Amino acid sequence: MKIKLALAAAALSLAACNPSEPAKAPATETPTATAAVTATDAWCRPSPNGAKAGGCYVTLTAATDDRLTGGSTPRAGSLQVHEMKTENGMMKMAELTGGLPLPAGQAVALAPGGNHLMLIGLTAPLVAGETVPLTFQFASAPTITVQAQVRQPTVEGMDHGAH
Numbered sequence: 001m002k003i004k005l006a007l008a009a010a011a012l013s014l015a016a017c018n019p020s021e022p023a024k025a026p027a028t029e030t031p032t033a034t035a036a037v038t039a040t041d042a043w044c045r046p047s048p049n050g051a052k053a054g055g056c057y058v059t060l061t062a063a064t065d066d067r068l069t070g071g072s073t074p075r076a077g078s079l080q081v082h083e084m085k086t087e088n089g090m091m092k093m094a095e096l097t098g099g100l101p102l103p104a105g106q107a108v109a110l111a112p113g114g115n116h117l118m119l120i121g122l123t124a125p126l127v128a129g130e131t132v133p134l135t136f137q138f139a140s141a142p143t144i145t146v147q148a149q150v151r152q153p154t155v156e157g158m159d160h161g162a163h
Helices: 002-017
Strands: 037-044 053-062 066-072 076-087 090-095 100-102 107-110 116-122 131-138 144-150
Touching: 037 131, 053 076, 053 100, 053 131, 053 144, 100 107
Parallel strands: 037 144
Antiparallel strands: 037 053, 053 107, 053 116, 066 076, 066 100, 066 131, 076 090, 076 116, 131 144
């Protein structure tokens, strides 16, 4: 019995001196894939007190063909994707009920005067300097949430940075 105990103690001592290799990731694990849709330059216009709607903008790039189908924000009752178009000489705005196409690898800009996001039923005014969380839903890609800066739009040719 003493011999068995001595052998067991020796085996434990050797094991303590020679730690096993660190655990390796399973061979079936794949590296993290690139995001299905990336969002850049998300921002919203400040809204006047009492306004029930606000406009937001973002540039989206999808890795594969997809569609922006809508979204949500805690700052409004709904988030809709809108288009601006001219019909019979009149600018018209309407919700894109079928979503906005996002061709693979192409940056799609939602910008003033064109396709944009409308926050309907604002819970409070959008104030310059704050950020607004916007969650986007897609036909195929997982949802993403961005923080949109509330700011005035920049006007081309009106850079007063040197003043």
